[in-house]
Amino acid sequence: MSTTDEPENVPNVQGWNTDWSKSTIDLSELRRGLAASDPRDVISPIDEPKLEKVAEVDWLDDREPVALAKAGGEARAYPLRILTWHEVVNDELGGVPVAVTYCPLCNSAVGFEREVEGRVLTFGVSGLLRNSDLVMWDRQTESLWQQISGEGIVGELAGTQLTLVPVTLVSWETFREEFPDGTVLSQDTGFGRSYGINPYDFYDSSSRPFLFNGEVDDRFPAMERVLATIVGETNKAYPFSVISEKRAVNDEVAGEPIVVFWGDESTASALSDPEIAEGRSVGTGAAYLRTVDGQVLTFRPAGEDLFKDNETGTTWTLLGKGVDGPLAGEKLEPVIADTPLWFAWAAFNDGSPVYEGA
Helix, strand or coil, rough: CCCCCCCCCCCCCCCCCCCCEEEEECCHHHECCCCCCCCCCCCEEECCCCEHHHHHHHCCCCCCCEEEECCCEEEEEEEEEHHHHHCCCEECCCEEEEEEEEECCCEEEEEECCCEEEEEEEEEEEEEEEEEEEEECCCCCCCEEEEECCEECCCCCCCCCCEEEEEEEEEHHHHHHHHCCEECCCCCCCCCCCCCCCCCCCHHHHCCCCCCCCCCCCCCCCCCCCEEEEECEEEEEEEEEEHHHHCCCEECCCCCCEEEEEECCEECCCHHHCHHHHCEECCCCEEEEEEEEEECCCCEECCCEEEEEEEEEEEEEEEEEEEECCCCCCCCCCEEECCCCCHHHHCCCCCCCCCCCC
């Protein structure tokens, strides 16, 4: 028996132990994404991830996108060739229980801490969507969670905000060069999947997102990528078409000086060609705080995937590491950011600011 009667307008939830009386959304916004009597975890999450060292990996192309996640002082690569098939990885990173997630329909890669009120949750794929975005569920309370934001939306934990961890989509080559001693999610998952094949081929060149029934904000193409930053309570989007022209955007969000870098131009899309390694080039966006040791820095492009600050003349990598100059060895503090498709960000952030150039 479920905690409360199942809502009539949400399909295939009979028998779920979800408290449907607690919700932060209109339940009519939920849509079925999978045709199954119980769609939960039909797309199988990875609960016992195996890892490989960077030097051991010979199965990734230089251009392939990976989700670079950081927690507890440790960095790990989660290849999108795996995440497109599983969407959720329950892991531990630097001693911190984390979930690294990817919604292919939104190109949204987001990481969360899994501990909530002293309890470690394990997340799965509910089979439901909202604005085409993955709705997760946790096995401890059977609450539902919005992947793009990390907010509990239905159930016992509705209204709870998961703590976000930094995740950046970069090419395998960039990760390998920046973190030669890092670790990588292994293809040895225990599941028989065609890793490297894109099950959503040509999706990000389509004119309209799949299973999205809302109005698309027409300020930018629906399937354009944006760097979606979160600073305090403010979400701000930086469309790739704008930041790719400037490469370094010095800005202020919620009173905090930040910089947005764009580079790694050959990074492949995981959502275009049938083979991910052959995906069209889309580039990489990353965001950082501009304050280092109490000094606010101003950045400019300084070569391929390199940037220089005007105040000290230090050269920085796309991933925020000082490599030459007075601040060599320093690391810029990452801003929590995601790289969703425009339609998805706009659907969840109506009225939020958008950088349109200066």
